[in-house]
Amino acid sequence: MVENLALGFAVAFSLQNLAYCFAGVALGTLIGVLPGISPVVAIGMLFPLTFTLPPVASLIMLAGIYYGAQYGGSTTAILVNLPGETASAVTCIDGYQMARQGRAGPALAVAALSSFFAGCVGTLLIAFVGPPLGEWALQFGPWEYCALMLMGLVASAVLAHGDAVKGLAMVALGLLLGIVGTDVNSGWLRYTFDLPELSDGIGFTVIAVGLFAVAEMAINLESREPREVFTGRIPRLMPSRHDLGDSTWPTVRGTALGSLFGVLPGTGPALSSFAAYMLEKKLARDPERFGRGAIEGVAAPEAANNAAAQTGFIPTLTLGIPGSAVMVLMVGAMTMHGLAPGPQVIAEKPELFWGIVASMWIGNLMLVVLNLPLVGLWVRLLRVPYRWLFPSIVMFCCIGNYSVNNNPVDVYLCAALGALGYVLAKLECEPAPLLLGYVLGPLFEEHLRRAMLLARGDPSPFFTRPISLAFMLGTALVLFAMVWPVLRQRTSA
Amino acid sequence: MGTVPIFRNKDFLAGLIFLAFGWAAIAIADRDLPMGTMMRMGPGNFPVLLGAILGFFGIYLAARALGGPRKPRQRVVWEWRPGSCIVTSMLIFGFVLPRLGLVAALVAMFFVAALGGREFRFREVLALTAVMTTFAVGVFVLLLKLPFQVFPGRYLVW
Numbered sequence: 001m002v003e004n005l006a007l008g009f010a011v012a013f014s015l016q017n018l019a020y021c022f023a024g025v026a027l028g029t030l031i032g033v034l035p036g037i038s039p040v041v042a043i044g045m046l047f048p049l050t051f052t053l054p055p056v057a058s059l060i061m062l063a064g065i066y067y068g069a070q071y072g073g074s075t076t077a078i079l080v081n082l083p084g085e086t087a088s089a090v091t092c093i094d095g096y097q098m099a100r101q102g103r104a105g106p107a108l109a110v111a112a113l114s115s116f117f118a119g120c121v122g123t124l125l126i127a128f129v130g131p132p133l134g135e136w137a138l139q140f141g142p143w144e145y146c147a148l149m150l151m152g153l154v155a156s157a158v159l160a161h162g163d164a165v166k167g168l169a170m171v172a173l174g175l176l177l178g179i180v181g182t183d184v185n186s187g188w189l190r191y192t193f194d195l196p197e198l199s200d201g202i203g204f205t206v207i208a209v210g211l212f213a214v215a216e217m218a219i220n221l222e223s224r225e226p227r228e229v230f231t232g233r234i235p236r237l238m239p240s241r242h243d244l245g246d247s248t249w250p251t252v253r254g255t256a257l258g259s260l261f262g263v264l265p266g267t268g269p270a271l272s273s274f275a276a277y278m279l280e281k282k283l284a285r286d287p288e289r290f291g292r293g294a295i296e297g298v299a300a301p302e303a304a305n306n307a308a309a310q311t312g313f314i315p316t317l318t319l320g321i322p323g324s325a326v327m328v329l330m331v332g333a334m335t336m337h338g339l340a341p342g343p344q345v346i347a348e349k350p351e352l353f354w355g356i357v358a359s360m361w362i363g364n365l366m367l368v369v370l371n372l373p374l375v376g377l378w379v380r381l382l383r384v385p386y387r388w389l390f391p392s393i394v395m396f397c398c399i400g401n402y403s404v405n406n407n408p409v410d411v412y413l414c415a416a417l418g419a420l421g422y423v424l425a426k427l428e429c430e431p432a433p434l435l436l437g438y439v440l441g442p443l444f445e446e447h448l449r450r451a452m453l454l455a456r457g458d459p460s461p462f463f464t465r466p467i468s469l470a471f472m473l474g475t476a477l478v479l480f481a482m483v484w485p486v487l488r489q490r491t492s493a
Numbered sequence: 494m495g496t497v498p499i500f501r502n503k504d505f506l507a508g509l510i511f512l513a514f515g516w517a518a519i520a521i522a523d524r525d526l527p528m529g530t531m532m533r534m535g536p537g538n539f540p541v542l543l544g545a546i547l548g549f550f551g552i553y554l555a556a557r558a559l560g561g562p563r564k565p566r567q568r569v570v571w572e573w574r575p576g577s578c579i580v581t582s583m584l585i586f587g588f589v590l591p592r593l594g595l596v597a598a599l600v601a602m603f604f605v606a607a608l609g610g611r612e613f614r615f616r617e618v619l620a621l622t623a624v625m626t627t628f629a630v631g632v633f634v635l636l637l638k639l640p641f642q643v644f645p646g647r648y649l650v651w
Contacts, residue, residue, distance in 0.1 A: 176544070
């Protein structure tokens with residue numbers, strides 16, 4: 001363990017990787033602070049910048065962008081009452097109230113410090129839980145992988161906010177988009193419409209940028225710019241001793257909750273920050289303070305979402321099964337560098353796994369060091385009007401997609417998917433389950449085929465092999481949780 | 494009041510879209526791809542399965558919308574301008590870049606995209622285009638060395 005972490009830090013502390021980590025965190029924060037850009041969009045946009053880097057450096061930079069963007073999201077939540085992403089929506093409630101009471105400084109500081117604490121715990125958890133989990137996963141056959149992916153896909157659909165049926169349909173649509181291209185088993189071209197550009201499948205950035213960035217911009221432009229920017233100066237940054245005391249235990253509880261939620265496939269940071277907020281409200285002696293600038297209401301959700309963001313790397317790095325949209329992007333990045341994420345990564349590329357783990361911690365540290373003193377700068381960025389921003393985002397999307405294959409077809413496809421994404425978003429269909437389905441599609445099919453072949457066309461091993469059965473039961477449980485409220489309503493009505 | 498026309502109903506429209514994709518997936522797979530057997534699943538097997546699932550959810554959503562109460566919340570209000578400006582600007586970018594180079598593509602892209610915003614101020618867009626185009630040439634072409642043609646004409650390729 002210790003020598004592994006040492007190896008990791010040796011990798012992460014190389015001057016080059018430190019520089020990329022720093023660049024990632026800075027760029028991520030910069031973009032995350034700009035209103036209306038979520039971490040997924042930030043990563044999708046900056047993704048092409050990392051193509052030319054070596055794999056470790058590129059992943060370190062992407063992870064840095066992710067933390068930075070997430071932190072930037074909570075900054076806007078506190079100062080503008082505008083959550084950069086769903087995970088910081090809860091932070092808005094009390095964070096913005098604190099800002100209005102002139103306590104923006106302590107709110108930002110507590111958000112950063114509790115995130116840092118959660119980040120440290122999360123990094124340690126990855127270091128301790130990752131390798132044994134990876135070793136355990138080496139025993140997985142195709143049945144277990146299928147069942148696990150099924151559970152993750154169903155969970156992501158049901159637990160995403162909105163209609164679970166639409167979520168499941170989006171997963172199916174994503175799986176279909178994922179299998180476009182040449183079938184690896186038989187060499188048949190599927191759904192390529194005789195376009196040579198589609199024979200390698202629909203590009204990963206095309207889907208991510210189209211569905212998230214392009215569709216999101218179209219949606220953002222419909223609403224008036226919500227401009228009640230907190231323009232006052234931030235008088236005092238550091239929280240008082242009293243503030244720190246009040247936020248200690250909420251931070252610890254939020255971290256614990258977030259770490260747990262992060263590992264579960266499909267749940268992710270958004271759900272955990274919400275759960276942490278509810279927990280604090282339940283535990284508080286005077287719950288009516290919540291919603292009026294309670295510091296616990298900032299500390300707990302921020303800790304929870306950062307812990308979940310961190311432990312979300314556990315299934316991603318060890319099993320190759322991402323649990324959230326951002327993790328999907330990380331897997332996409334690994335695949336582009338020719339690395340298949342999975343249990344073999346830890347054993348075969350220890351410098352990659354441990355390097356990323358170590359750089360996560362460094363990234364978190366950089367966030368605190370970099371961002372707290374620079375709050376004033378970020379505040380100024382908040383005032384950039386959206387009508388300057390969105391054409392610039394379009395530019396990044398275009399150049400990014402074009403540069404992947406140096407081919408305009410990717411830009412056309414991205415535009416088309418953006419249109420589809422816009423229509424689906426207007427119809428209240430969440431894009432995240434689709435993205436998860438898209439990434440898992442080929443993997444799922446491959447394992448399914450192998451499972452059927454090995455069992456000579458008999459599907460029963462899915463239910464007779466213990467680990468596979470456990471995942472199947474988990475899937476059933478999630479589905480039951482979705483159907484149960486409807487059934488209960490019917491019988492009582 | 495209170496009722497929503499069915500073609501403005503979010504669930505119904507989502508159901509139709511899913512059904513259309515599911516049906517297309519099955520139809521194309523059925524025409525082009527061998528199904529294989531349970532033991533040796535062919536390239537068409539999994540897509541047909543997915544198409545069926547997708548179609549089923551589509552029918553379920555549409556039927557639920559037809560049968561259930563029509564809540565005003567279910568009404569979808571389209572606003573076509575922002576989305577279509579952004580999408581068009583991307584198509585133009587893709588079309589112009591290989592023909593006239595990066596600068597021309599970006600100028601066209603910025604002006605069309607900006608039309609999708611709430612307000613369009615010519616000078617502002619001009620300034621924004623100038624700044625971002627310079628930035629793009631500097632970072633993507635000079636720094637990251639992406640193989641883009643910058644200006645039109647054969648002799649000015651970097």
